[in-house]
Amino acid sequence: MPELLFQKFDEKIELTDEEKKLSCSFFVPKKLRKRQYLLQEGDVCKYIAFIEKGLLRSYTVDDKGNEHITQFAFEGWWISDQYSFLTGEPSEYNIEAMEDCELLLLTKQTEEGMLEKIPKLERFFRLLLQSNLIATQKRLVSSLSQSAEERYNEFISACPTTLPRRIPQHMLASYLGVTPETISRIRKQMSSKSIK
């Protein structure tokens, strides 16, 4: 039984044991090894993935060949390209496993089937999207208005304590829209402050 998934359901809605059991039948388990892709640019995003174990990143590559990381997602989170999943258009994103991962996948068809059989999950996904939208809006405002230091501090204070250790410095820099040297400088400044 996917205990972490059930725990996430319980945080937002009330499902009976029967409904939880039924929900499982719509998910397909999938293992990815580190550096394998769930989605590659140009392909249609066929899945919404719930992460039971591991860490993934989604990123896009601009015309000059620079990577821009749009999301890190780890245990208990969901990852997908909503636009491609919804429209069937080819995706502009890549979703790559940064560690060995265990995922539970929904396709468009199984998601619709599940929502039809368990309408309470409409509410779950509405609330999930709401949280996701709030976080994305916050990041957008940060990218428009905050300094590199402020963005770094906001990321560190909002994420679980073990996460920064799992993310290579150059990827965190890409996520925050700064250079790796900037992250290095901020970290040095912070450690010298904490020593004083």
Next chain:
Amino acid sequence: MPELLFQKFDEKIELTDEEKKLSCSFFVPKKLRKRQYLLQEGDVCKYIAFIEKGLLRSYTVDDKGNEHITQFAFEGWWISDQYSFLTGEPSEYNIEAMEDCELLLLTKQTEEGMLEKIPKLERFFRLLLQSNLIATQKRLVSSLSQSAEERYNEFISACPTTLPRRIPQHMLASYLGVTPETISRIRKQMSSKSIK
């Protein structure tokens, strides 16, 4: 009868005439004159607003006193600060009418009541949040990876043709995270290209 609201419902879900009529009873109509506020920074956001007529903007002010516009919203769109609305925490945003506006408001209580009476609307709001999330993610990627010209062109091609005329140049600059001089330069370049 709020025809535009019903039209928006029809685009995403199927409601009976009875359900549409019932939904109306949860909304409170509100008129705002140009420059009046629906929400001011530091207050709790009490409303989700559907816009029947007019144009609003939401913006935040950074520590240096610079405004950053996060959203323009016009007829047929919704505007709110989801985070403050959801958590009851004071908002960091201002929502101001840029023209005389006619709104339909939901409070947290009336939204919950409406979703309880008309559960199909869970789906409507889920799909609405999904579209909003996709647009916000797209803007985030643009802000991290695109030039001022690319962002301007993307905005112009995605929005209704009359909208740019309704938005003052300095506000569009704030929304795109560039200076008003940059917008001016891009517009000149584009008009000289179209003459040639």
